[in-house]
Amino acid sequence: MVNTDISGKGNVMTRRPVGRWMRVAMFAFVGALLLLPGAAGGADGKVFRWSFQSDVLTLDPYHNNETMTLGFLNNIYEGLVRRGKKMEIEPALATEWSTRGADVWRFKLRPGVKFHDGSPLTPEDVIFSYERARSETSDIKPFVDGIKAVRKVDDHTIEIVTDGPRPILLNSIARWYIVPKAWFEKHNTVKVHKLGTAETNYATLHANGTGPFMIKTRQPDVQTVLVPNPGWWDRTEHNVSEAIFRPIKADATRVAGLLSGELDMMYPVPLQDVARINNSGNVQVLQNPEVRTIFLGFDLHRDELLYSSVKGKNPFKDRRVRQAMYQAIDIKAIREKVMFGASRPTALLIGPGITGFDPALDQRLPHDVAASKRLLADAGYPNGFDVTFDCPNDRYVNDESICQAVTAMLARAGLKVRLNAQTKAKHFQKITAKDTSFYLLGWTPASLDMHETFSYIAATGSQWNCGGYSNPKVDGLLKEIATEVDPRKRQTLITEAMRLHKEDIGYLPLHQQALAWGVKRNVDVVQLGDNTFSLRWVRMQ
Amino acid sequence: MLAFVISRILQSSVVMLVVTLIAFSLFRYVGDPVLAMTGQETSVEDRERLRTRLGLSDAVAVQAARFVARAASGDFGISFRQRRPVAEMLAERLPATLELSLVSVVFALGVGIPMGVYSALRRDSWLARAFQVVSLVGISLPPFLVGILLIFLFAVLLGWLPSSGRGAVVSLGWWTSGFLTLSGLKSLILPGITLGLYQMTLLMRLVRSEMLEALRTDYVKFARARGLTNRTVYFGHALRNTLVPVITVTGLQLGSVIAFAVITETVFQWPGIGYQFIQAVASVDIPVMAAYLVMVGFIFVVINLVADLLYFWIDPRLRAERVVTAGRLT
Numbered sequence: 001m002v003n004t005d006i007s008g009k010g011n012v013m014t015r016r017p018v019g020r021w022m023r024v025a026m027f028a029f030v031g032a033l034l035l036l037p038g039a040a041g042g043a044d045g046k047v048f049r050w051s052f053q054s055d056v057l058t059l060d061p062y063h064n065n066e067t068m069t070l071g072f073l074n075n076i077y078e079g080l081v082r083r084g085k086k087m088e089i090e091p092a093l094a095t096e097w098s099t100r101g102a103d104v105w106r107f108k109l110r111p112g113v114k115f116h117d118g119s120p121l122t123p124e125d126v127i128f129s130y131e132r133a134r135s136e137t138s139d140i141k142p143f144v145d146g147i148k149a150v151r152k153v154d155d156h157t158i159e160i161v162t163d164g165p166r167p168i169l170l171n172s173i174a175r176w177y178i179v180p181k182a183w184f185e186k187h188n189t190v191k192v193h194k195l196g197t198a199e200t201n202y203a204t205l206h207a208n209g210t211g212p213f214m215i216k217t218r219q220p221d222v223q224t225v226l227v228p229n230p231g232w233w234d235r236t237e238h239n240v241s242e243a244i245f246r247p248i249k250a251d252a253t254r255v256a257g258l259l260s261g262e263l264d265m266m267y268p269v270p271l272q273d274v275a276r277i278n279n280s281g282n283v284q285v286l287q288n289p290e291v292r293t294i295f296l297g298f299d300l301h302r303d304e305l306l307y308s309s310v311k312g313k314n315p316f317k318d319r320r321v322r323q324a325m326y327q328a329i330d331i332k333a334i335r336e337k338v339m340f341g342a343s344r345p346t347a348l349l350i351g352p353g354i355t356g357f358d359p360a361l362d363q364r365l366p367h368d369v370a371a372s373k374r375l376l377a378d379a380g381y382p383n384g385f386d387v388t389f390d391c392p393n394d395r396y397v398n399d400e401s402i403c404q405a406v407t408a409m410l411a412r413a414g415l416k417v418r419l420n421a422q423t424k425a426k427h428f429q430k431i432t433a434k435d436t437s438f439y440l441l442g443w444t445p446a447s448l449d450m451h452e453t454f455s456y457i458a459a460t461g462s463q464w465n466c467g468g469y470s471n472p473k474v475d476g477l478l479k480e481i482a483t484e485v486d487p488r489k490r491q492t493l494i495t496e497a498m499r500l501h502k503e504d505i506g507y508l509p510l511h512q513q514a515l516a517w518g519v520k521r522n523v524d525v526v527q528l529g530d531n532t533f534s535l536r537w538v539r540m541q
Numbered sequence: 542m543l544a545f546v547i548s549r550i551l552q553s554s555v556v557m558l559v560v561t562l563i564a565f566s567l568f569r570y571v572g573d574p575v576l577a578m579t580g581q582e583t584s585v586e587d588r589e590r591l592r593t594r595l596g597l598s599d600a601v602a603v604q605a606a607r608f609v610a611r612a613a614s615g616d617f618g619i620s621f622r623q624r625r626p627v628a629e630m631l632a633e634r635l636p637a638t639l640e641l642s643l644v645s646v647v648f649a650l651g652v653g654i655p656m657g658v659y660s661a662l663r664r665d666s667w668l669a670r671a672f673q674v675v676s677l678v679g680i681s682l683p684p685f686l687v688g689i690l691l692i693f694l695f696a697v698l699l700g701w702l703p704s705s706g707r708g709a710v711v712s713l714g715w716w717t718s719g720f721l722t723l724s725g726l727k728s729l730i731l732p733g734i735t736l737g738l739y740q741m742t743l744l745m746r747l748v749r750s751e752m753l754e755a756l757r758t759d760y761v762k763f764a765r766a767r768g769l770t771n772r773t774v775y776f777g778h779a780l781r782n783t784l785v786p787v788i789t790v791t792g793l794q795l796g797s798v799i800a801f802a803v804i805t806e807t808v809f810q811w812p813g814i815g816y817q818f819i820q821a822v823a824s825v826d827i828p829v830m831a832a833y834l835v836m837v838g839f840i841f842v843v844i845n846l847v848a849d850l851l852y853f854w855i856d857p858r859l860r861a862e863r864v865v866t867a868g869r870l871t
Binding site: 057201222223246248259261463 | 585622623624689692693696697700703704705706707807808809810812816817819820823
C-alpha cells in the first residue's frame with residue numbers, strides 16, 4: 001500500500017461501518033446503564049446513611065472492647081440491661097431483677113424474645129454468653145469480672161452469683177450482649193477467635209442478635225447495610241427502613257458527604273468546621289460534653305527522670321513542681337483557642353455523667369504564672385528545667401494542638417518542654433512501658449463509674465498508671481468503693497478518694513472534650529455521652 | 542537477547558529480595574501491633590500470650606527468613622486487624638484500584654496527548670497558553686488538594702457527582718466492577734481525574750516538547766517537500782515518532798498510578814489497596830503494610846522489566862547495534 005492517497009476516499013468508506021457499530025454499541029451501553037438500578041436503597045421508606053471515621057472492627061461482640069464497635073453492635077445485639085437516652089440503666093432482655101443476699105442477683109428474662117433467625121432466647125443462651133465472655137480469648141472479660149457463676153432457675157429466670165457485693169454490676173453488664181448458643185455452635189464459632197489467629201470466624205462477619213436491626217450485607221471498611229428487625233420485642237421508635245453505614249476516614253471528605261446530602265449524619269465533626277456546617281442551612285452540629293477526661297501524667301516513681309536535664313533527683317516528686325505546672329496552664333485559653341469552645345475544663349479525673357462525680361470538688365487551682373514561678377523557685381528550680389512531653393497526635397480531639405499549647409504555657413513559667421507527638425500506637429507503647437517522664441492520656445470508663453477509672457490509672461501498680469502514682473489511702477478507699485452497696489456511703493468514699501488524689505495532684509486534669517455530630521436538620525438522633533450512636537431513636541422527616 | 546533477559550531478571554530478583562527485607566523490617570520499627578490490637582484494658586499476660594502466638598518473640602533472623610520464604614509463595618500471613626489472609630484482602634481490593642488507575646490513565650492519555658499536540662502546533666495561540674497554565678497547576682498542586690477542590694465544586698456546590706465511595710458495584714466472579722452501574726461510573730469521574738491529572742500534564746508537556754523537536758527534524762521537512770498534507774505530516778510522521786517515549790513514560794507512570802493511588806483513595810474513601818494501606822498504617826497492621834510494599838515493588842519491577850524488553854523489541858536500532866546503544870537505553 002502506498003501512503004500517498006491524500007484524503008483517501010477508500011479510507012472513509014472502510015471507516016464508516018466501524019463508526020456505525022461503535023455508535024450502536026454506545027447506545028446499547030448507555031441504554032443498559034439507564035436500565036440498571038442506581039445507588040442501593042429502598043424505593044419506598046426512609047434510608048438512613050451515616051458515617052464514622054473508622055469501621056466497626058468486628059461483628060462479634062466479644063472480640064474487641066472498643067467503644068465505637070460495641071456501640072454499633074448494640075443495634076444488633078442486646079444485654080440483660082441497656083442504656084437509655086440519658087445513659088440510665090433500663091431493662092432490656094431482663095424485665096426485672098432483685099438481689100438475694102449480698103452476692104446473688106436474680107434476673108427475669110423477657111418472655112417472647114427471639115433472635116434474628118427466629119430461635120427463642122433461653123437461660124442457656126445467657127449461661128453460654130457468660131462462659132464465652134469470660135473465655136481466655138474474649139476481649140470483654142472485664143465486663144463479667146467478679147461474676148462467679150450464672151445459673152438457670154427456671155425457663156425464664158437466671159441468677160448471677162458475684163464474688164462479694166457488686167454495687168456496679170448493672171453498669172458493667174450493659175455492654176455484655178447475650179448471644180445465641182445454638183447459632184454459635186452451629187457455625188463453629190464458640191471460641192472467640194483472638195487477634196492474629198489463622199482460623200476463619202463466622203461471627204466476625206455475620207450476626208444473629210435480638211436487637212432492633214439486622215445485618216443485611218457487610219463489606220469490611222466499605223459499607224454495612226442494616227434493616228429493621230420486624231420481630232423486635234420493644235416498641236419501635238425509629239422510622240428507618242434501611243440504614244447504611246460507611247466509614248470515611250478523611251475529615252474533609254466526611255464533611256463534604258454531609259454537606260452534599262449524601263449522608264444524613266456523620267461524626268466526629270472536625271472542630272474547625274463546626275461553624276461552617278451550622279451556617280450551611282440544612283445541616284447542624286450537635287455538641288455535648290463527652291464522658292472522656294483528658295489529663296497529664298508525671299513520672300512519680302523513678303528517682304531520676306529518663307528525659308530531663310535534672311540529674312540525681314526527680315523534680316516531679318515535689319508537689320510544688322506539679323502545682324507550678326498546674327497553675328501555669330491557662331485552661332480557658334485551651335478551651336477557646338484549641339478546642340473552639342468545645343471542652344469542659346475540669347479539676348477531676350471524671351466528669352458529669354460518671355457515677356461518683358462531685359461538682360463541689362470540681363474547682364481548678366487558678367491560672368497564675370507568677371505563682372508558678374514562685375513555686376518552682378521554692379522547689380529549687382528558679383530557672384526551670386528541661387523535660388520531654390509525650391503526646392499522641394491521632395487519638396483525642398486536637399490532642400497535638402493541646403500539647404503544643406501546654407508546651408508554650410509551661411515555657412512561660414520557665415520550663416523547657418520538648419514535645420514528642422506521635423501516632424497513638426507508638427505513644428501507647430511508650431507510655432505503657434513506663435518509658436516516659438511526662439505524658440498526655442484520656443480515659444472513659446466503660447461502666448461509667450469512678451471506680452473503673454481509678455482502678456485503671458490511680459491504683460498502685462495498675463496497668464495504665466504509667467507514672468506510678470501511689471497513695472495507700474486511695475488504694476484502701478478503692479477496695480471499699482468496690483464492695484459498698486449503699487449509694488450514699490459509696491459516694492462519701494468516692495469523694496474522699498478523689499479529694500485525696502486532687503490534693504496530691506497525682507495527675508493534672510485538663511478537660512472533658514465535647515462530642516460533635518453533624519446531622520441533617522430534618523433528622524432526629526439521640527447523642528449519648530460515650531459517643532455511641534443508636535439507630536433505634538432515629539426519626540427522619 | 543537471552544543473556545540480556547536473564548541478566549534483567551536476575552537484577553529484578555535482587556531488587557525484590559531487598560524490597561522484601563525492607564518490608565520485613567517494618568515489623569520491627571513501626572510500633573507495637575499487640576498494643577494496637579488489644580484494648581486499653583487487656584492485661585499484660587494476655588498481651589504476652591498474643592505476642593508469642595504472632596511469632597513476635599522469635600529471633601529476628603528467624604522471623605526474617607520465615608517472612609521472605611512465605612512472601613515468595615504469596616503468603617503474607619493474617620491481617621492483625623481483620624483476621625483474614627492478607628492475600629485475600631488485597632485481591633478483594635485490587636479491582637477497585639485497577640479500575641481507578643485505568644480510568645485515570647485513559648483520562649491522561651485521552652486529554653494529555655491532544656493537548657500536547659495542539660500546543661505544539663499552535664504554540665502561540667491563547668488556548669495553548671491556557672494549556673500551559675493548566676499543566677503548571679496539574680504539576681504543582683498535590684492530589685489531596687485537587688481532590689478536595691473537585692469534591693467541593695462538583696459534590697458540595699453543584700451536587701452532580703458523589704463525594705466519596707465507589708457507588709454500586711457488580712460482582713463478576715472475584716472481580717467487582719463499577720463500570721456497569723450509573724452510580725459506579727459517576728463515582729469514578731472525580732477520583733479518576735484527581736489521580737490522572739499529574740500524568741495528564743506530564744504527558745502533555747512531553748508530547749509538546751517531543752512534537753516540537755520532531756517538527757524541526759529533516760524527515761518532517763522532507764515530508765513537507767513531498768507535498769504531503771499537514772495532517773499526514775503531523776499525525777502520520779511527527780506524532781508517530783513522538784509516541785515511543787510516550788509509551789515508555791505511560792508504562793512507568795502506570796506503576797506509580799497504581800502505587801500512589803494512596804492519597805486519592807484516602808480523599809475519596811475509595812475501597813482500593815492504597816486506602817487499605819493507609820488503614821493498615823493507622824492500626825499498625827504490619828502484614829498488610831508489608832504485603833503492600835512487596836506488591837508495589839513487584840509491580841514496579843515487572844513494569845520496568847517489560848518496558849526494557851519492549852524497548853528492545855520496538856527499537857530496531859537496539860537490536861542491530863546493541864553494543865553501541867545499550868548503555869544509553871538501559
